[in-house]
Amino acid sequence: MIRVENLKKHFGAVKAVDGVSFEIADGRITGLLGPNGSGKTTTLRMLYGLLRPDAGRVQVDGADAIREPLQAKAAMGVVPDARGLYPRLSARENIAYYGELQGLRGSALARRIETLAQELDMGAFLERPCKGFSQGQRAKVAIARAFVGDPQNLVLDEPGNGLDVMSNRALRQYLREQRARGKAVLLSTHIMQEVAALCDQVIIISEGRIRATGSPEELMIQADADNIEDAFVRLIGTDEGIMA
Amino acid sequence: MSAWVVVLRKELRDLSRDRRTMSNILILGALLGPVLAMGLLMLSMKMVADEAEKTIELPVQGAAHAPVMLDYLRAFRIQVTDAPEDPAAAVRAQEAEAVLVIPAQFAERLRQGRPAELTLLSDHSRTRARIVRERIENAIQNYASAIGSLRLSLRGVDPAMVQVMTLHDQDLSPGGSGAALLSLLPYLLIIGIMQAAMVVAADLTAGERERQSLEPLMANPVAPEQLMAGKLVANVLLSLVVLLLSLAGFALGSRMVNLGEAGLEFSLWSIPVLLLLLAPLAFMFASLMSFVGAFARTVKEAQTYLSLLVLAALMPSMLQMVLQTRVQDVQLLLPVWSHNYLINEVLRGESLSWGEWLLPSAGALLAGLLFALLAARLYRRPGFIF
Numbered sequence: 001m002i003r004v005e006n007l008k009k010h011f012g013a014v015k016a017v018d019g020v021s022f023e024i025a026d027g028r029i030t031g032l033l034g035p036n037g038s039g040k041t042t043t044l045r046m047l048y049g050l051l052r053p054d055a056g057r058v059q060v061d062g063a064d065a066i067r068e069p070l071q072a073k074a075a076m077g078v079v080p081d082a083r084g085l086y087p088r089l090s091a092r093e094n095i096a097y098y099g100e101l102q103g104l105r106g107s108a109l110a111r112r113i114e115t116l117a118q119e120l121d122m123g124a125f126l127e128r129p130c131k132g133f134s135q136g137q138r139a140k141v142a143i144a145r146a147f148v149g150d151p152q153n154l155v156l157d158e159p160g161n162g163l164d165v166m167s168n169r170a171l172r173q174y175l176r177e178q179r180a181r182g183k184a185v186l187l188s189t190h191i192m193q194e195v196a197a198l199c200d201q202v203i204i205i206s207e208g209r210i211r212a213t214g215s216p217e218e219l220m221i222q223a224d225a226d227n228i229e230d231a232f233v234r235l236i237g238t239d240e241g242i243m244a
Numbered sequence: 245m246s247a248w249v250v251v252l253r254k255e256l257r258d259l260s261r262d263r264r265t266m267s268n269i270l271i272l273g274a275l276l277g278p279v280l281a282m283g284l285l286m287l288s289m290k291m292v293a294d295e296a297e298k299t300i301e302l303p304v305q306g307a308a309h310a311p312v313m314l315d316y317l318r319a320f321r322i323q324v325t326d327a328p329e330d331p332a333a334a335v336r337a338q339e340a341e342a343v344l345v346i347p348a349q350f351a352e353r354l355r356q357g358r359p360a361e362l363t364l365l366s367d368h369s370r371t372r373a374r375i376v377r378e379r380i381e382n383a384i385q386n387y388a389s390a391i392g393s394l395r396l397s398l399r400g401v402d403p404a405m406v407q408v409m410t411l412h413d414q415d416l417s418p419g420g421s422g423a424a425l426l427s428l429l430p431y432l433l434i435i436g437i438m439q440a441a442m443v444v445a446a447d448l449t450a451g452e453r454e455r456q457s458l459e460p461l462m463a464n465p466v467a468p469e470q471l472m473a474g475k476l477v478a479n480v481l482l483s484l485v486v487l488l489l490s491l492a493g494f495a496l497g498s499r500m501v502n503l504g505e506a507g508l509e510f511s512l513w514s515i516p517v518l519l520l521l522l523a524p525l526a527f528m529f530a531s532l533m534s535f536v537g538a539f540a541r542t543v544k545e546a547q548t549y550l551s552l553l554v555l556a557a558l559m560p561s562m563l564q565m566v567l568q569t570r571v572q573d574v575q576l577l578l579p580v581w582s583h584n585y586l587i588n589e590v591l592r593g594e595s596l597s598w599g600e601w602l603l604p605s606a607g608a609l610l611a612g613l614l615f616a617l618l619a620a621r622l623y624r625r626p627g628f629i630f
Contacts, residue, residue, distance in 0.1 A: 048463045051626050074465035084457030088261040089254075100250040101464040129261075146460065 001026050001184050002047060002076070002153055007056035009042055016042040018208035020056075024153065024186045029179050031199035032188040033232065039208040040188040041081060044157050047186075048078045061152055074102065077151040081158055083142040087131035091122060094130060095145045102149030109148075116144040120174060136167030143174070154178060156187040160194050172198050192229045202228075206236040247466040251474025252481075255448060259482065265447055269440040269486055278493030281432050291372065300376055303327040303334070306346035310354075310362075313387050320383035335365045341373045342366040342380055357395070430587035431561045433490060433518070434580065437526050438533075438557060440486035441479055442550040445533030448475040450546035459629055468623035472534065476616060479530035480523075487522055491515045514590050521590065521601070524608035525583050529557070531615035538622045560584060576603035579611055 002024040009017040017039045024030045034040050045051040047058055049069040057064065063071035085094050092113060099109045117126050120140045125133065130141060139159065147154060154175070160168050175185055175198060189195060195202055196216055204212045204219070212219055212235045216228050223231035259265060298321070305327035307314055314324045328334040331343035345363040353360040362384075366377045393403035452458045462468065491514075498510040533550055540546035560581040564571075571578075571585035582604040586596060622628050 045626075045630075050459065050462055050629055070465045070467065073463065076463075078460065078463035080459045080463060082456035082459040084452075084455035084460070086254075086258055086457060087455070088258050093254075093257070097250070097254045098460075098464060100245075101247055101461075101466050103465075105245070142460065146463075 001061060002155075002186065003057075003059040004043075004047070005057045005059075007043065007046055007058065008054045009039075009046060009051060010054060015208050017046070017053075020205065020208070020210055022203050022210065022213065024184045025201070026152070026184045027179060027182045028200040029175055029185040029187070029198055030201040030203065031195045032186065032203050032205060033190065033195055034188075034205035035190060035236070038206045040190075040205060041157055042208075043205070044078075044080070044155060044186075044188055047155060048076055048080075049073055074149070075151055076153045076155055077147040077149065079142050079146045079154075079156040079159060081161070083138060085130040085133070085138060085141055088129055090129050091126050091133075091137075091141045091144075094141055095148050098145035099148040102151075104149060112148055112150065113144075116148060119177065120144055121170060135162045136164060136170075139163055139167060139171065143171070147178075153184045154186070156185075158189055159187055160189060160191050168194075192227075192232065196228045204232060204235050211235050211237075247470040248474035248477065251471055252477050255475055255478035256481070259444065259447065259478065262447070265443055269443050269482065270489065272439060275489070275493055278432075278490055278497045281428055281494065282497035284428065292375065296375060296379070297321075299323050300341075300379060301325050302342060302344055302380060303331070303340050304344045304346060305331055306348065306350070309346045309348060309350040313384070316387045316390075317380075317383050320379065320386070322380060322383055331365050335367055338367075338370075341370070341376045344380070354391075428565065429494065429591055430584040431558070431565055433487065433494075433522070433587060434525070434561050434584065435554070435558060436490045437483050437487050437522065438529050438554045440483040441526065441529040441533045442547070442554055444479045444482050445530065445537040446540070446543050446546035446550055448479065449534060449538045450540040451543045453629075454542045462629050469620045472616075472620050472623045476530055476534055476619075479534065480527050483526040483530060484519065484523060487526065488515070488519060491518055510591065511593070517590050517596075518587060521586060521596075521604070522583060524605040524612065525579055528579055528608040528612035528615070531612040531619060532557075535615045535619040535622065538619055538628060576600060577607035579604065579608040582607065 004023070005021050007017055007020045008015070020039070020043055022030075032040050032043065042051065046053045047060075047065065049058075049065045049072055052066065058066070058072070060072040061075040063075060065072040085091075086097070089097070095113050095116065096109060099112065104112060113126075117123055120143065122137075122140050122144065125137055130138070133141070139162075143156075143159070156175075159171055163171065172194075175187070178185055179200075187194075187198075200215060202212075202214065202216055202219055203210055212222060214222065216231075219235065220226065220228060220231045223234040225231040225234055300322045302317070302322050303325050304314060307324055307327075317324065327343060327345075328339065331340075331345060334340045335343055343365045345365065347361065347363075350360050350362060364377065364380060364384075366373045368374065368377075392406075396403045396406065452461065461471065495510050495512060495515060533553065536549050536553055537546045540549055557580060560578070561584045564581065564584040569585075571582050576582045576599060582600075586600055586604060589596060589600075
């Protein structure tokens with residue numbers, strides 16, 4: 001579970017995140033939905049401790065992300081927007097590196113990689129160097145290495161970016177399985193289908209503030225719209241960013 | 245196993261698979277240095293030897309005025325040839341290394357017992373011409389004193405009377421005369437270490453950023469200092485491997501080429517000594533390069549910064565090469581400056597005092613620590629990651 005209270009961050013005069021509070025519950029998939037530049041990535045970076053908030057608190061399974069960054073990070077697997085792999089290392093070695101950094105060793109690590117390889121269907125390219133991987137293969141490795149420590153909280157920044165239909169379906173299937181295992185999943189996105197197909201809970205964010213919270217159905221009722229896209233546009237009060 | 249060891253192992257594995265980086269630091273850094281140094285040494289030694297032994301062709305203007313002297317020169321392997329039309333122009337154009345000009349009154353003055361003048365034209369700025377010039381001057385000097393001695397003897401004076409003193413020139417450099425060539429070696433060793441540190445540092449921080457792998461890496465539950473330490477140790481280890489290789493290269497090269505005449509005694513014992521002496525320096529370079537390299541967004545940018553840094557850090561070495569001053573007392577604390585001097589001492593077979601061991605190492609370690617701390621602070625800045 002991740003709890004965020006009154007999070008603020010400004011860059012110069014720009015208030016990127018302006019008093020954001022929410023809770024990411026276990027056993028659910030929560031979507032952070034917002035147009036480009038709405039503060040999604042900044043919020044997530046404060047969650048996983050790479051940006052220091054100007055104000056507010058982040059708690060990951062009870063650990064304060066600022067005062068106890070290592071405990072907070074250990075309870076969280078992160079797939080940032082930047083998903084660079086090490087091209088000269090094989091997929092297995094890339095995953096094992098993160099596994100060791102997350103404290104796994106020896107046969108436990110090997111078993112965990114086998115599990116991930118099955119869950120994410122990586123058998124065909126597990127031993128190949130990552131140079132020349134397709135976007136889908138890259139995304140799978142990035143997800144596997146982030147979650148190799150089997151953390152309780154999974155955070156993904158725009159995971160569907162650049163993925164084809166098949167890869168996207170596989171990704172969604174994987175996240176649903178994690179939900180079934182009781183994990184808390186948070187993903188940021190600006191893709192409506194992703195929200196409709198995947199999320200139990202949606203947080204709509206725009207200009208650094210939360211505009212609405214609820215299940216997709218609740219949001220459609222709240223906005224008096226018959227699809228999530230219209231609901232989104234009405235709730236943020238503009239179509240700016242959607243057409244971009 | 246600490247996180248930094250995990251990072252170190254990964255970086256070493258990753259770098260060892262990077263053929264371009266490895267060939268860059270191993271071939272350029274470790275092998276080119278020795279090959280270059282040995283080649284230069286061989287060439288200059290051969291040049292000296294050649295010029296000292298080969299028969300000199302000396303164009304002479306007015307050869308008819310001094311046939312006996314020119315005959316005498318032949319014993320010194322100086323072959324007289326016809327003079328070009330414009331001797332000065334011929335020397336300037338390097339068509340002749342030296343031209344001897346004998347004026348018409350030469351024979352006349354010689355007969356009268358007055359100093360007979362003659363002129364040797366050459367270009368003093370050319371090393372090869374200097375050897376030729378010295379041989380010709382020597383031969384003519386010899387002829388002149390032979391005539392002088394005969395004149396004295398004819399008048400019943402012992403020629404030894406006018407030889408007031410004899411100055412013996414005794415060279416005490418350990419191996420012989422060419423020891424000045426030693427000054428190039430520290431420079432090449434230091435540039436080898438820096439080359440390695442630079443390539444590795446550029447790859448380890450800017451490369452990570454360029455590949456977009458820094459942000460996910462920093463999201464792991466590991467203190468940023470551990471990441472930096474692992475990378476730093478990888479850099480130091482690789483620099484030391486390069487140093488070891490280039491020392492081995494020098495040792496091998498100096499055995500194949502026989503540099504005895506150049507005054508270079510590269511004993512195998514000096515390899516561990518130099519490795520130990522230069523290890524703190526390798527640490528300093530690695531930290532310095534990690535710190536500066538961390539400012540760059542791409543590998544190319546990092547390499548630009550770092551090459552400038554290499555040039556700046558080599559200044560003490562270049563200065564030493566020219567000045568060849570003795571480094572002692574407080575100066576021993578100065579990294580590079582003191583190391584350059586001490587490498588030379590080790591290569592000349594001198595043993596180092598405690599102060600010469602401890603002070604340069606302390607200086608380099610302190611500076612290295614300072615840069616490592618600065619780099620570690622950078623790793624904590626958000627601007628470093630994004």
